[in-house]
Amino acid sequence: MKKYLGEFEELVLLTVSMLGDDAYGVAIKEALQEKANRTITIGSLHSTIARLEEKGLLESWLGEATAVRGGRKKRYFKLTADAVQVLQHIKSLRDDLWSLSNLGTEPI
Amino acid sequence: MKNRQNISPPKLAERLLSWYAGFAQIEDLQGDLEEIFYHEVETMPLFKAKINYWKQVIGLLFSYGLKKRQKDQSFHHLSYTQNNTAMFRNYIKVAVRSLARNKFFTIINVLGLSFGMSVTILFIGFLISVTKYDKFHKNYENIYRVTSLLDEKTNTERMASSPAAIGNILDTDYTGIEKITKINTWARGEILYGNKELPMSGYFTDPNFFKLFSFKMLEGNVKSVLDKPYQMVMTAKAAQRLFSGADPIGKVVSFAEFGDFTVSGIMADIPEGSSLNFEILVSYSTIQALERDGKIANVSNEWKQFRDNYTYILLKKGQQEEVEQSLDKIAASHYQKKDEVHASFDLQPLGDIVLTWEDHRNDLAPYFGGITLYAFGVITLLILLPACFNYSNISISRAMKRAKEIGVRKVVGGYKTQIWYQFITETVIICLVALVGSIGIYTIIIQRFRAMLAAGGSMNIELTTFTIIAFVIFAIITGILTGIVPASYFSKIDPVTALKGSSNLKLFGKTSFKKTLIITQFTLSLFFIIGVVVQFRQVYYSVNYDLGFDQENLLDVDLQDADQDIFRAEFSKQSAVKSISMSSHIMGAQSFEKNWLYYHDKNDSIEISQMFVDQNYLSNLGLTLVAGTNFSTNTTHDENGIIINETFYKSEGITNAIDALDQSFTLEDGTEVKVIGVVKDFNYALLNNPISHFVLRYNPEYFRYANLKVNARDKFEMLSGMESIWKDMGQQQIFEAQFFDQEIEDAFRSYSNLIEIYGFLGFLSITIASLGLLGMVVYSTETRSKEVGVRKVMGASVKTLVILLSKEYFRMMMIAALIAIPISYLFFNMLLSQIQYYSVSVGFIDIGLGLGLLLFIGVATLASQTIRTAMANPVDTLRSE
Numbered sequence: 001m002k003k004y005l006g007e008f009e010e011l012v013l014l015t016v017s018m019l020g021d022d023a024y025g026v027a028i029k030e031a032l033q034e035k036a037n038r039t040i041t042i043g044s045l046h047s048t049i050a051r052l053e054e055k056g057l058l059e060s061w062l063g064e065a066t067a068v069r070g071g072r073k074k075r076y077f078k079l080t081a082d083a084v085q086v087l088q089h090i091k092s093l094r095d096d097l098w099s100l101s102n103l104g105t106e107p108i
Numbered sequence: 109m110k111n112r113q114n115i116s117p118p119k120l121a122e123r124l125l126s127w128y129a130g131f132a133q134i135e136d137l138q139g140d141l142e143e144i145f146y147h148e149v150e151t152m153p154l155f156k157a158k159i160n161y162w163k164q165v166i167g168l169l170f171s172y173g174l175k176k177r178q179k180d181q182s183f184h185h186l187s188y189t190q191n192n193t194a195m196f197r198n199y200i201k202v203a204v205r206s207l208a209r210n211k212f213f214t215i216i217n218v219l220g221l222s223f224g225m226s227v228t229i230l231f232i233g234f235l236i237s238v239t240k241y242d243k244f245h246k247n248y249e250n251i252y253r254v255t256s257l258l259d260e261k262t263n264t265e266r267m268a269s270s271p272a273a274i275g276n277i278l279d280t281d282y283t284g285i286e287k288i289t290k291i292n293t294w295a296r297g298e299i300l301y302g303n304k305e306l307p308m309s310g311y312f313t314d315p316n317f318f319k320l321f322s323f324k325m326l327e328g329n330v331k332s333v334l335d336k337p338y339q340m341v342m343t344a345k346a347a348q349r350l351f352s353g354a355d356p357i358g359k360v361v362s363f364a365e366f367g368d369f370t371v372s373g374i375m376a377d378i379p380e381g382s383s384l385n386f387e388i389l390v391s392y393s394t395i396q397a398l399e400r401d402g403k404i405a406n407v408s409n410e411w412k413q414f415r416d417n418y419t420y421i422l423l424k425k426g427q428q429e430e431v432e433q434s435l436d437k438i439a440a441s442h443y444q445k446k447d448e449v450h451a452s453f454d455l456q457p458l459g460d461i462v463l464t465w466e467d468h469r470n471d472l473a474p475y476f477g478g479i480t481l482y483a484f485g486v487i488t489l490l491i492l493l494p495a496c497f498n499y500s501n502i503s504i505s506r507a508m509k510r511a512k513e514i515g516v517r518k519v520v521g522g523y524k525t526q527i528w529y530q531f532i533t534e535t536v537i538i539c540l541v542a543l544v545g546s547i548g549i550y551t552i553i554i555q556r557f558r559a560m561l562a563a564g565g566s567m568n569i570e571l572t573t574f575t576i577i578a579f580v581i582f583a584i585i586t587g588i589l590t591g592i593v594p595a596s597y598f599s600k601i602d603p604v605t606a607l608k609g610s611s612n613l614k615l616f617g618k619t620s621f622k623k624t625l626i627i628t629q630f631t632l633s634l635f636f637i638i639g640v641v642v643q644f645r646q647v648y649y650s651v652n653y654d655l656g657f658d659q660e661n662l663l664d665v666d667l668q669d670a671d672q673d674i675f676r677a678e679f680s681k682q683s684a685v686k687s688i689s690m691s692s693h694i695m696g697a698q699s700f701e702k703n704w705l706y707y708h709d710k711n712d713s714i715e716i717s718q719m720f721v722d723q724n725y726l727s728n729l730g731l732t733l734v735a736g737t738n739f740s741t742n743t744t745h746d747e748n749g750i751i752i753n754e755t756f757y758k759s760e761g762i763t764n765a766i767d768a769l770d771q772s773f774t775l776e777d778g779t780e781v782k783v784i785g786v787v788k789d790f791n792y793a794l795l796n797n798p799i800s801h802f803v804l805r806y807n808p809e810y811f812r813y814a815n816l817k818v819n820a821r822d823k824f825e826m827l828s829g830m831e832s833i834w835k836d837m838g839q840q841q842i843f844e845a846q847f848f849d850q851e852i853e854d855a856f857r858s859y860s861n862l863i864e865i866y867g868f869l870g871f872l873s874i875t876i877a878s879l880g881l882l883g884m885v886v887y888s889t890e891t892r893s894k895e896v897g898v899r900k901v902m903g904a905s906v907k908t909l910v911i912l913l914s915k916e917y918f919r920m921m922m923i924a925a926l927i928a929i930p931i932s933y934l935f936f937n938m939l940l941s942q943i944q945y946y947s948v949s950v951g952f953i954d955i956g957l958g959l960g961l962l963l964f965i966g967v968a969t970l971a972s973q974t975i976r977t978a979m980a981n982p983v984d985t986l987r988s989e
Binding site (some may be wrong): 024025026029041042043044045046047048049050051053054063066068069072073074075089 | 135136137138139140141142143147163166167168169170171172173174175176177299381666
């Protein structure tokens with residue numbers, strides 16, 4: 001399986017998975033801001049999401065209409081099985097490299 | 109919470125986003141933005157939130173996320189394919205099918221493009237041939253020639269030649285040079301071996317010649333063949349002509365006035381694509397020997413003899429700048445005196461000699477650059493573009509037939525780019541098929557074309573793989589460029605309108621594009637046709653021009669090596685011969701030797717054309733003396749006498765012909781001459797140049813022709829009588845005689861080249877225009893056949909219907925005429941006076957004939973289609989469908 005992820009792509013995937021059923025644009029943006037201290041625009045977020053969708057790592061569907069957003073629907077995202085596999089693969093690779101390196105076993 | 113009623117995101121930004129997104133699905137994005145906005149409004153000032161909203165929108169406009177959604181919206185995601193080769197094969201299949209289905213239009217397009225592209229590939233082939241010049245020399249990258257820039261008071265002159273002394277001094281005193289070879293072009297004249305005499309030309313040059321250039325030696329040692337005086341190297345072809353197969357090495361031949369030479373080597377024939385062309389090479393040391401004997405003027409170490417001497421240098425790598433500086437130093441130290449010639453020198457790479465912007469005087473290499481090349485390029489485009497436009501035009505006219513196909517393609521998920529590629533592929537295929545035709549035309553015309561070029565004989569026109577590849581690339585590019593207009597038009601077709609019914613499909617650019625095109629084509633055609641007619645008239649005019657002397661009943665006999673006195677004595681016995689004169693040239697038909705006359709007192713000179721004649725010449729040609737006397741038979745007196753023309757004394761500021769008499773001058777070779785007579789002006793050379801300084805001299809040594817004034821009823825009988833006298837005189841050669849008026853006519857034969865070129869271009873241009881017209885007319889009559897049927901049923905006559913169908917095209921031809929006539933009038937008037945000083949101007953005949961021909965062809969094309977449609981039985985046309 002040859003699917004490579006950029007650093008930001010990885011962050012987005014993990015955030016989506018963290019948010020679970022509530023993963024939609026603004027929520028992802030704010031989570032990233034809070035956890036990773038990154039300020040991003042909706043545009044750049046959706047660029048990354050579009051690429052992840054093309055790679056087959058994200059799925060999306062439109063939710064119900066909401067009153068808060070001028071009646072507009074939210075688009076929710078969810079990881080695909082592929083995405084889970086890719087993320088696990090990356091993690092195991094990293095753990096492996098960490099353990100072989102002399103940086104200590106616990107990430108700082 | 110602030111009052112939400114009054115707060116909302118910036119309206120303009122919202123609208124911008126939804127306008128930009130088009131049909132793309134962005135509801136969720138807008139929702140996200142609004143949510144962020146209202147969220148921010150609570151934590152920061154309103155204006156800041158608004159600015160942030162703008163930032164977000166602008167970020168989105170440039171984001172890939174939005175672009176992707178737009179793409180997804182226009183096409184079903186399943187239509188996207190990565191398999192390009194399969195798609196490409198499909199394009200080709202569809203293209204071939206569609207071309208095969210519409211045979212008529214395919215043939216029109218292929219024919220038109222074949223004609224159109226033929227001139228361009230001729231141009232490409234020509235350019236490739238020209239750039240191949242001299243590349244066969246192994247050292248060609250490091251070979252340069254020294255050119256001189258002669259600075260005279262009135263003008264500067266760039267010459268290909270340079271004084272011989274330059275080569276000597278560079279060789280001994282300066283560095284950076286590997287080898288130098290000097291060339292002098294005086295080695296021309298008759299070569300006599302046994303009783304065979306042949307005119308040959310070549311160079312005096314030194315042994316280094318073979319070290320610089322990669323000419324192959326067949327027999328003889330390269331190091332020694334040009335070592336000693338009076339050695340001669342011949343090309344295999346020349347040796348074969350002179351010795352007819354016998355071994356030439358060591359044979360002694362007599363060469364013009366230079367003396368006897370030993371053939372020391374035979375070299376392979378000069379390959380095509382060489383800028384140096386010669387039959388013989390003579391050792392340079394011969395020049396020094398000849399100088400010592402006083403047989404030729406001093407030249408081998410002169411600083412002021414700029415003409416006819418050439419210096420070629422093989423440079424050490426990267427030393428060009430240093431040698432150029434040396435040349436500047438040399439020029440500064442040798443041409444510093446006031447009132448004398450000023451000159452400077454430059455290096456010209458061997459590879460640039462044939463194709464440069466600047467034409468060099470006194471060049472020994474052919475020259476193909478400059479304005480002619482650009483004119484050729486422009487003409488190429490003028491022929492090619494109409495053919496391309498024809499294609500676009502016909503394709504778009506037929507859009508309705510293809511609209512359904514495109515509609516279906518789009519509905520099942522065809523991308524815009526795919527439709528685009530399909531049409532480009534179709535055009536490229538047509539162009540490649542047309543290329544086959546073009547190459548056919550190319551192989552027919554290339555020989556003729558080369559023969560027309562002044563120095564084309566040395567050109568290498570072989571059709572190599574490289575040339576073919578260049579042609580194919582050209583065809584593909586033409587295909588792509590031609591296909592862009594129809595392809596972009598077709599790819600934009602809206603499937604809904606296309607499938608609903610083609611009637612309301614709006615044609616691209618309406619009809620103005622089509623009209624402009626047809627008008628342009630006819631303008632060009634008319635332009636070329638007028639060119640042909642005008643050139644014809646020019647030749648007729650030139651041949652019948654009153655040159656100012658008698659041409660009738662004059663027979664010019666080539667004396668060859670016959671003795672003049674015997675000839676005169678024998679031929680004057682003939683009853684048909686009234687009088688005989690002798691001359692060195694044939695008046696009015698040849699260009700003359702130039703010479704310089706120097707004033708005694710002033711440091712000034714006059715450039716003159718000269719000709720040697722005897723005392724009978726003036727009366728034989730009906731030239732009248734204005735002042736002074738003719739040559740007498742007193743030879744010593746006459747060799748120093750000159751007869752000048754009226755222009756001569758007038759331009760020297762003398763008002764009365766009598767005053768010009770007894771003026772004396774010094775010739776370049778030191779001879780003192782005195783004006784003994786003044787003759788009325790006449791056109792001594794071709795009509796290319798205005799009458800200028802002309803001098804008649806007397807010297808029997810230079811006589812080459814006998815001019816016989818004859819009076820014979822039966823010319824054939826007279827000529828055969830003369831031939832037998834010629835034989836009786838013991839002459840080996842064939843009796844060569846030609847009537848003077850015929851000879852002058854021959855001299856204008858070079859014009860036939862021009863007529864041929866205009867004729868060919870006119871033919872191409874009018875064929876392409878007619879094909880285009882045919883395509884349009886066929887289409888428009890086809891689509892209007894129902895209308896014609898209805899009109900016929902209602903009682904319209906065939907005549908009114910034909911007029912109805914052709915009216916529009918006829919009007920376009922008229923507009924074309926209105927544009928073409930003034931342009932060709934101005935252009936050809938300028939051109940004619942450029943190529944010939946005494947020339948015709950464009951008149952009613954030319955324009956009338958041109959217009960007549962154009963209308964005839966145009967109307968014939970129109971009639972062929974419209975009459976058929978108009979005559980068709982309305983029952984047939986109305987019943988269909």
